[in-house]
Structure formats: C-alpha cells, structure tokens
Amino acid sequence: MRCLHLARSAAERFGLEGVAVPLPGELDRNFAIGGHVLKLHAAGTDPGWLDLLDAAMEHVAARSPGVATPHLVRALDGSRRVAVDGGFARVLTWVPGTPWGRLPAPPGAEALRHLGRAVAGLDAALADFDHPRLDRRLRWNMLGAADLRGAAPAATPVLESFAAEVLPDLRELPAQAIHNDANEHNILVGQDGLVSGLIDFGDVCRAPRVCGLAVACAYAMTGLDVPEREILPLVAGYHAVAPLDPHELALLPALIRTRLAMSVAMAALQHAEQPDNAYVLISQRGVTALLQRLGVAASELERLRLRAACGYEPVPHARAVRAYLATADAGPVCGSPLDDAPAIDFSGHGPPPGGGPALGRYLEDRRLYTSAAFEAELAGERRTLHLGVDIVLPPGEPILAPLDGIVRDAKFRPAAQDWGGVVVLDHLTPDGTRFHTLYGHLDRASTERLPVGRALARGATIGHLGDERENGGWAPHLHLQLLTTDLGRGADAHGVGTLAERDVWESVSPDPNLLLGLPHGLRADPPRAPTDLRAARRASLSRALSLAYGEPLEIVRGAGARLYDERGRAYVDLVNNVAHVGHAHPRVVAAAAEQMARLNTNTRYLHELLVTYAKRLTATLPDPLSVVFLVNSGSEANDLALRLARTHTGSRDVLVLDHAYHGNLSSLIDISPYKFDGPGGAGRPEHVRVARLPRRAEDAEDVGRLARPGAFIVESLPGVAGQIVLPDGYLGSAHAHARASGAVCIADEVQVGFGRVGRTFWGFELQGVVPDIVTLGKPIGNGHPIGAVVTTPAIARSFETGMEYFNTFGGNPVSCAAALAVLDVIADERLQAHAARLGRNLKQRLEALTAPQITDVRGEGLFLGVELTDADHATAAVEHARRQGVLLSTDGPRRNVIKLKPPLVITEADADRCVKTLDAALAQRP
Numbered sequence: 001m002r003c004l005h006l007a008r009s010a011a012e013r014f015g016l017e018g019v020a021v022p023l024p025g026e027l028d029r030n031f032a033i034g035g036h037v038l039k040l041h042a043a044g045t046d047p048g049w050l051d052l053l054d055a056a057m058e059h060v061a062a063r064s065p066g067v068a069t070p071h072l073v074r075a076l077d078g079s080r081r082v083a084v085d086g087g088f089a090r091v092l093t094w095v096p097g098t099p100w101g102r103l104p105a106p107p108g109a110e111a112l113r114h115l116g117r118a119v120a121g122l123d124a125a126l127a128d129f130d131h132p133r134l135d136r137r138l139r140w141n142m143l144g145a146a147d148l149r150g151a152a153p154a155a156t157p158v159l160e161s162f163a164a165e166v167l168p169d170l171r172e173l174p175a176q177a178i179h180n181d182a183n184e185h186n187i188l189v190g191q192d193g194l195v196s197g198l199i200d201f202g203d204v205c206r207a208p209r210v211c212g213l214a215v216a217c218a219y220a221m222t223g224l225d226v227p228e229r230e231i232l233p234l235v236a237g238y239h240a241v242a243p244l245d246p247h248e249l250a251l252l253p254a255l256i257r258t259r260l261a262m263s264v265a266m267a268a269l270q271h272a273e274q275p276d277n278a279y280v281l282i283s284q285r286g287v288t289a290l291l292q293r294l295g296v297a298a299s300e301l302e303r304l305r306l307r308a309a310c311g312y313e314p315v316p317h318a319r320a321v322r323a324y325l326a327t328a329d330a331g332p333v334c335g336s337p338l339d340d341a342p343a344i345d346f347s348g349h350g351p352p353p354g355g356g357p358a359l360g361r362y363l364e365d366r367r368l369y370t371s372a373a374f375e376a377e378l379a380g381e382r383r384t385l386h387l388g389v390d391i392v393l394p395p396g397e398p399i400l401a402p403l404d405g406i407v408r409d410a411k412f413r414p415a416a417q418d419w420g421g422v423v424v425l426d427h428l429t430p431d432g433t434r435f436h437t438l439y440g441h442l443d444r445a446s447t448e449r450l451p452v453g454r455a456l457a458r459g460a461t462i463g464h465l466g467d468e469r470e471n472g473g474w475a476p477h478l479h480l481q482l483l484t485t486d487l488g489r490g491a492d493a494h495g496v497g498t499l500a501e502r503d504v505w506e507s508v509s510p511d512p513n514l515l516l517g518l519p520h521g522l523r524a525d526p527p528r529a530p531t532d533l534r535a536a537r538r539a540s541l542s543r544a545l546s547l548a549y550g551e552p553l554e555i556v557r558g559a560g561a562r563l564y565d566e567r568g569r570a571y572v573d574l575v576n577n578v579a580h581v582g583h584a585h586p587r588v589v590a591a592a593a594e595q596m597a598r599l600n601t602n603t604r605y606l607h608e609l610l611v612t613y614a615k616r617l618t619a620t621l622p623d624p625l626s627v628v629f630l631v632n633s634g635s636e637a638n639d640l641a642l643r644l645a646r647t648h649t650g651s652r653d654v655l656v657l658d659h660a661y662h663g664n665l666s667s668l669i670d671i672s673p674y675k676f677d678g679p680g681g682a683g684r685p686e687h688v689r690v691a692r693l694p695r696r697a698e699d700a701e702d703v704g705r706l707a708r709p710g711a712f713i714v715e716s717l718p719g720v721a722g723q724i725v726l727p728d729g730y731l732g733s734a735h736a737h738a739r740a741s742g743a744v745c746i747a748d749e750v751q752v753g754f755g756r757v758g759r760t761f762w763g764f765e766l767q768g769v770v771p772d773i774v775t776l777g778k779p780i781g782n783g784h785p786i787g788a789v790v791t792t793p794a795i796a797r798s799f800e801t802g803m804e805y806f807n808t809f810g811g812n813p814v815s816c817a818a819a820l821a822v823l824d825v826i827a828d829e830r831l832q833a834h835a836a837r838l839g840r841n842l843k844q845r846l847e848a849l850t851a852p853q854i855t856d857v858r859g860e861g862l863f864l865g866v867e868l869t870d871a872d873h874a875t876a877a878v879e880h881a882r883r884q885g886v887l888l889s890t891d892g893p894r895r896n897v898i899k900l901k902p903p904l905v906i907t908e909a910d911a912d913r914c915v916k917t918l919d920a921a922l923a924q925r926p
Helices: 002-013 047-061 107-126 142-148 156-170 209-221 232-241 248-273 286-293 301-310 316-328 444-448 498-510 530-540 586-598 607-617 634-649 697-705 730-741 763-767 792-797 812-830 831-849 873-882 906-923
Strands: 021-023 029-033 035-040 082-084 087-093 175-177 185-191 195-198 206-207 357-359 384-385 389-392 398-400 405-413 421-427 434-442 461-464 477-482 497-500 555-559 562-565 570-573 628-632 654-657 687-689 711-715 744-748 775-776 787-792 856-859 864-870 888-890 897-900
Touching: 002 035, 002 082, 002 087, 035 232, 035 697, 047 087, 082 744, 107 175, 107 185, 107 195, 107 209, 107 232, 142 156, 142 248, 142 389, 156 248, 175 209, 185 586, 195 873, 206 775, 209 232, 209 248, 232 301, 248 301, 301 498, 316 687, 384 461, 384 477, 405 444, 434 461, 444 792, 477 775, 497 498, 570 634, 586 812, 607 628, 607 787, 607 812, 628 634, 628 792, 634 711, 634 775, 634 787, 634 792, 687 697, 697 730, 711 730, 730 744, 730 763, 812 831, 831 856, 831 864, 831 906, 864 873, 873 888, 873 897, 873 906
Parallel strands: 654 687, 654 711, 711 744, 744 775
Antiparallel strands: 021 029, 029 035, 035 087, 082 087, 175 206, 185 195, 357 389, 384 497, 389 477, 398 461, 405 421, 421 434, 434 477, 555 562, 562 570, 628 787, 775 787, 856 864, 864 897, 888 897
8 A cells, every 4th residue: 555655646747647567677666656656666776777777778769670669757846856755756658559479479470570570670770879877787797797607407408508608709709888688577569469569678788689689589489389490580680770790690599598597597596685576487387398409509400490580591501512413523323314304393292103214403492392201390380391302213233422421320221102222422512511411211231331430432322222112212313412511410311392482492402403514504493471471572672662452463474464363363453664566576586485485685786686676666666867876775775865865965954843753773863853752862963853743834934044054864754753734834944944055855755655555656746846855764675674765866976985885685576576566566456556445544543533532643655644632542442453353543732643554465354353353442442
C-alpha cells in the first residue's frame, strides 16, 4: 500500500491521472498509469546511471530508429526526475504492444526479420551516442562475460571458451553504444504480428554492435524448434539495415551461446542475492535447455548458414577451389567416354537399370529420396537437391582418381537408399586450400582396401562400382561429388541437400563438371520457392531495387498483353510500355533469334541491318531529324543527347520541367527533379534550371525568364509527373523561348513514342513542333535493350570533334533486327490506329466512372492517367486490381495517379476488364 501511495504522489508531480497498476521489474518498482510508465528507483540509485538512460532515450527519439521506443516525460517543473522516499521517480511514455514472450505461437520468419531490422535501427540510432557513464561496469556487457565463469556449472564451459577463443577477436571490433537487451519481455509486437517497439534502456553500454544482435538472437531462439536455422531471418533483417561484415558473422554463433550462458550465470547470482525476486528468473525458461542443445561450439554448417543469410558466399574458400579446378588438369573418373553420354531426367525416377553410360544432373530436385534418412530438420521438409553428378555404368566398372589425393574416409553403408561403398579423397590447391571429392555407390571391397591416409595418384583406381545388392538398392552408378568442406562428416557427407538452402549446398558442393569438363554441362538449376526467392533477392540484390505490390509477383512468362506467374495464373498487363507490341511477340522473337544465330558484333563493321534500321527510323520523323545514334537504353540516349547539346552550344546548363524523370545515369539524376528533390536526392545542381509543370500554354514564359541554357529537355507527355498532357501550344512557345536563348530542344520520347499516343506516331507531334534532338528507348526493341538518339545534321556535325563515339553494343545487328521487327509489327498490325481508337474509348469509359476519389482522367491514346484524391486510395485500388488479375501502377508527385500504358495489343475485352476492375477497386476501403 505504501508503494502505491508513493506512486500516486509521484504521478501528481508529473501531471498524470489514473490508477497505478504494478508492473514487473528487475531493480525498479514500475507502474502503468495514464498511458505512461512510472518508475520508482530505490534509495541509493546512481543518478549518473539515470542520466545515461535519459540521455540515450532522448538521443534515439531525435533520430527516428524505425521502431517505437520509450520517450522521457519531464515533471511539471521541467525536471527529468523527482525525489521520492530517498530515491527517484521518472516517467516514460507507454509503448503499446504485446511482449514477444507472450505471443500465442512462435514467431514466423517475417516477424523475426522485422525484429532484426528493429534492433539494427535502434543500434544505428545509438551509433553516435556517447556519455561518461557508457563505460560503467555492467554485468550484462558481453565484453565482461568472462567474469561470470564459475557462477553456474551449465554456463562455465561456454564462458571459458569465450574467454579463450572469442574475446580477443571481439575486442578488435569497433565498439559503440548498443541497446543490449532485446529480450522477450522488452520486444513488443503489434496487431500485425511485427515488432512495434523496443523498451528498457537499462543495459545500454558500449560494446561491438554484434553483441546487441547476439542478445536478440539468443532470446528469440528459445521459442524455436530448429533455432540455428530459424533465426536466420533475424540476422538477415539486421544485415539489411546495418550490414554485418564477415568478421562479425564469424563471432555471432559464439556470442549467442555466450549471452545464453551469461543469462544462466546471472540468474544464479541474482537469485542468490535476491531469493524473493521472481523476476530475476523470468527469462530462464528454456534458456538452459537451449544452451545445452546448442553446445559449446557452433557447427560449421551454422556459420555457413549465417553467411548465406547475409548474401556472402557460404564457404569462404569455395571461390578459391572453383578457380583452381577451372584450370586444373583433371583426369577421367572412368574408362568410358562421357562426352556423348545423355543427361537423363531423374527428378521423379531412379537411374535406369544397368548399361550406360548416362548422366544424372547436378542440382536436380528429385522426388525419389523417400527413406527416413532424407528427412530434414524442419517439419515437412526433405532433402531432395542432388549435390553430385550420377554416371550410370555397369557394375564392376573401375573408378579412377581425377586428381592426386589422399584417402580421407572410406565406409560401407549398405542401408536402403544409402551410399553402399563411399570414398572421400582430400586434395590441395597450389595455395594450400583443402577440398574433397566423394565417390559413392562403390562395392564393399573398394572401401576395405583403402586405409585412411593412403595417397592416390591421378589416374589410380579408387575402386569399382557395386551392384544393387551392396549399393543401397540403387541401379549401378557412380555418385561423383565435389566438397569445398565435408562439414566434418567424412564419408557421412550429405549427397542430397535441402532445396530451400540451395545457396549453402551449392557452395559446399560445387558443380562436379569442374572435374568432368563435359561441354554440354550438367546443371539442373531448379526454380526456388517464392519465399526462398524473396529471401535470396534480399540477400544478393540491393534493397534500392524495388518490388511492385505488397505481395510481389513471380512472373515467369508473357504473351501479348498477359503476364503469367509461377502457378500459371494470367494477369492483364496495363503498365508495361516496354513490351510495346506485346510480350514475346513471335515476329520480334524470331527476328532477334535468327540474327543471333547468324552474327552479333559492333558498329565498326558494315552491316545491312544498321543502315536499314536508321533509314526506317528517320522515315518516321520530320525533317531535319535524319542522323541516328544507336545505344542500349533510354537512359543512355538521354545522356548522349546532353553531350550533343553541350558540344553544339558550348553550355552545360540544362532546363527541365518540374517532376521530370529522364533516366538512371548520374548525369540524368542531376536533371531529374523527381529524383534530386525526392528521397535520397542531393537537391538541384547548379547547372540545372527547373521550370514549373505547365497548366496553360502561357506558362512557357518560364522558359524565357530562366538563365540561358544549352539544352531544354522535356518529356513529350510527362510520365512520372502523373501522365500529363501538355497544354496545347505550350511546346511551340517553350521551344521558341529556349531557342531564343541559344538552347537545343530535346524531346524525350522514351515513354510515349512509336504510336502509343494514337493520333500521331510521336508525342511531340501532338504539339506541332519539331525538336532538335529526339531520344528513344523502352518500346524500341519490345524488351530488347536498345535505345536511339536522332538529331539534325548540323548538331551531329558539331559532335565530330575528333573524339570517337563508340558503343560496344549500341547498333548491334541483333538489336537492329528486333527493332526493325517492332516497326514492321506496328505498321502491319495497325497498332497506332488501334491505340487511338481503343484509347479514346477507354478514356471515355474511365471518365464515366462515378467514384468520388477520381479527380481527373487524362492522357492520349494508350497513355492514360486516373488521378485520385490521395495515395492511399490509389495504392489500395492497385492492390485490389492485382488480386483480381489486373496489373496497374501509380505515379505522380503524390503517388496518387493510376497510370495505364499497356502493350498496344490489348483488346476491347482487356479494356472492359480494366474499367470494371478499377470501378470495383475504388469501391473498396483503402
């Protein structure tokens, strides 16, 4: 009762109202009251420690760590804390959420990944924090873990190992302020199942940041069935925010065990000091059992998995092994020639009985491994990924050593679907890197005649193939496998891995064709499951590469205006203006394939297709646009256009429209307000001037008022600005102003050229103007990487300064063949007229929609935009449409414009489906 009285008294001094509800705590007396946490610190509490906690929380609060944390609330008199009963009272904001340890079921991969991101974000926010008390003596600082040796028998072996083997390397890592206490009671989870907050800064200290990650891993592991593997998303999530280097990853498994050992030791010490305080044992449920399960030292596989989760080569020396084998003089593994042996699909069946030679492929996903021996760690998962190459030969066939080696292990394993006789040889690269080769399904005598340690020269007989009776029941064949590491298993090495961990197993067991040298190759490369594909993308590709839609699609095929996912579901594609004449148009595909089979080279040779395409292209453009440069993309085209303009005018200054986007090269980011004024942008460069996006023709006067540019570049219909149609007369007046200032006028037709706007072939023709330079990309090759710049003879002549322009792939015959086929299809299938007719009808139907969120419908031909009141409505509509099999996207400065720029081959039925789907989508709540 006295404690509650103190709490109420303290709350009044902070202006808090409500009932004080006791909360658990290790050292303090905590109360929930009025949406806040009141903390009563006992007499003798170190004020300097409280200063540290308050300063750390305020520091984090100012840096938006990406996860909610407690904020300090000052008393009515402005102080951080008030004196109460010889101690202190402080108030923090309440962070909502369910403690991780109270979740009804173990967290899934996404929750663990989010936890890793949250811990990384918090530690990143603390990275530049400093305080005089940060280096105080703290039992929970992992740098001092060795001091806990002897506190608890279960913890001592791990702590001894830490002191001898880990601590010296840990001290070499840079240290910073870390939160250091992401345990199951300090991690809060929101209703969406993701981490909503991290609380309790009481253990903040200076230590290498990987220690904070180890804390989170240690406590999250306690609820997992296969903790060493299931924790990987947490580590990957941390790495995505705060990249871990290989040295940190190498220490992480030992640090996880160290934290668990510290928890056991500290609980023993604290319980001895405070036998009546049950809180000190609150995190012990399962900790000791987990520590015993993990053991003192991590397995090699555990370390490899961590590296793979962060996108590193799992086996650090695997590259050295592959590099050596790429040039090594390996001998044959059998007397039969294999160059013409057929590769047989064993994905659903075993090797054929007898005969041969025939070959089974590496990395084939096989359903034939049915025995219990192939069950994997996770429930329902099996090892099905074939890690070697099968060579089907008659029984008794001699098997030869392809390289000098030493017998590492030899065993006879006759169980059903096992190896039979198996031999593993050790080898060394010239730089001393050790690797192994494995030979499975030999006869028993082969294993009995090979003692461990025997040297075998290249070409020596290892043994002979066994028959079904001593071969695990398999038809006679050799299983040949390379091993960059045998994971300490010797002849018990896995010959089959889990498909979900393909990257790990491919690093452990590289392609045996490095030894065989068969020209046709033997890789199967099975597809990854969608969840594995996303994880692999996160690990290996930059997060700057975005994915469309909240639930990303795996698209494996396209045809016409349809895209198909891995399950075969079709989607109407209303956003892909790259596949201008339809996905995989047979005429374009055939033209490119035929030319690829004939010749592909650069423009330093005369070639009919290059000249023919230049002539065909300029025939679509008005005079004097008659000189062509071929490049690889629209971005390259715009970069070259800037070079032409600067050479011709002598001015580097560029005038652009607001919200414009002209490409992904550095030179183009500099002239794209959409990028330089957006997230991560560096602001407008000195040489760039920005004119407002016009609402009326008179806005062209902006162009005349700005400083004298060398180039005025404008998208004929601005796309990322929101599918804008420029006011009639704007470009004519703007060009006149620009040219009066000495500028060259560039029309960026990358998005809208080649008949998309319907009424004209080029977007700039809608305005009745002729630019000085036109840039082309996206639709020009229907997906083949090609772009173009077309300019006047005068500008082209001024570019002839003596500096050669050369582009290795620009204008190559294959690209020209694809681009010529696109022109043919546009003309022969009358796609420009189709775009005009269908676009007009589609626009009218969109304008007739009555959804109150629609504020404007605009565009020309099949380049349309539907502007909504806000981004939330636009995003919700796009996601709803995706679920219904219709692909849309958003653009505009506020991301509130639904854009439609489909392949020109969409049908009336596609347009009807688009309108009905969008109408239904807008009826949904965002």
